Amino acid sequence: MSLFKHKSDPHTTYGIYHQIDASISNYIMYLVESKDGLNHWHDVRRIDLFASQGKAWLNPNGEDIVIAYEQSNATWGGNSVRLLHYKNLAELRKGHYAEQLDLPKSLVKECCEGTPSFEGFERWNGDLKSSKFFMRFHYLSKDRYDHD
Numbered sequence: 001m002s003l004f005k006h007k008s009d010p011h012t013t014y015g016i017y018h019q020i021d022a023s024i025s026n027y028i029m030y031l032v033e034s035k036d037g038l039n040h041w042h043d044v045r046r047i048d049l050f051a052s053q054g055k056a057w058l059n060p061n062g063e064d065i066v067i068a069y070e071q072s073n074a075t076w077g078g079n080s081v082r083l084l085h086y087k088n089l090a091e092l093r094k095g096h097y098a099e100q101l102d103l104p105k106s107l108v109k110e111c112c113e114g115t116p117s118f119e120g121f122e123r124w125n126g127d128l129k130s131s132k133f134f135m136r137f138h139y140l141s142k143d144r145y146d147h148d
Contacts, residue, residue, distance in 0.1 A: 001032075002054055006058060006065070007058075008089050012034065013033070013034045014032070014044075014056075015033070015041065016029060016031060016032075016055070016067065017030055017032060018030070018054065026050045027050065028046055028048070029046070029047040029051035030043055030044075030046055030047060044093055047067065047069075047084070047095070048069070048071065050072040051069050051072075052069065052070050052072075053115040053116065054067055055069070055116055055118060057118045061124075062126075063087060064087060064088070064124070064126065065085075065086045065089065066083055066085050066128070067083070067084045067092075068081055068082070068117075069082055069114075069116065070116065071102065071114075079113060079114045080102060080104075080113050080114070081113055082101070082102050082103070083100070083101045083102075083103065084097040084100055085101075085128050086098060099128055099129075101129065113137050115137055116135050116136070117135065117136045117137070118133065118134070119133075120134050
């Protein structure tokens with residue numbers, strides 16, 4: 001589970017986790033919250049279907065939240081990385097993202113890319129397409145070896 005605290009709600013710990021759902025033979029990713037540390041978690045909402053390995057980036061100078069995750073039903077086919085941008089915590093809690101960006105596969109055509117993590121943001125312009133950030137991810141190539 002990826003954990004974070006947001007400055008607009010400093011007494012709550014939020015988490016992003018995925019769970020297998022037999023009805024779709026895949027994962028569903030959720031946002032959860034805990035008001036007492038790490039003991040009691042409550043679902044806030046479903047983030048996406050066919051989704052796993054979510055990580056959150058919080059803008060240190062604003063309210064924006066970006067969630068990166070592995071999406072197995074993405075625009076580019078196969079597993080790839082999807083980003084969702086929320087203007088603030090309230091919009092994340094409601095499930096209203098401002099923009100979605102499916103990253104094109106950057107390695108070889110016949111591979112899966114996923115398990116993203118943020119390495120840093122060089123420039124945040126308030127949107128995904130004009131901002132510059134660095135990410136890491138795993139990929140599974142045609143040779144069937146897992147790489148980082």
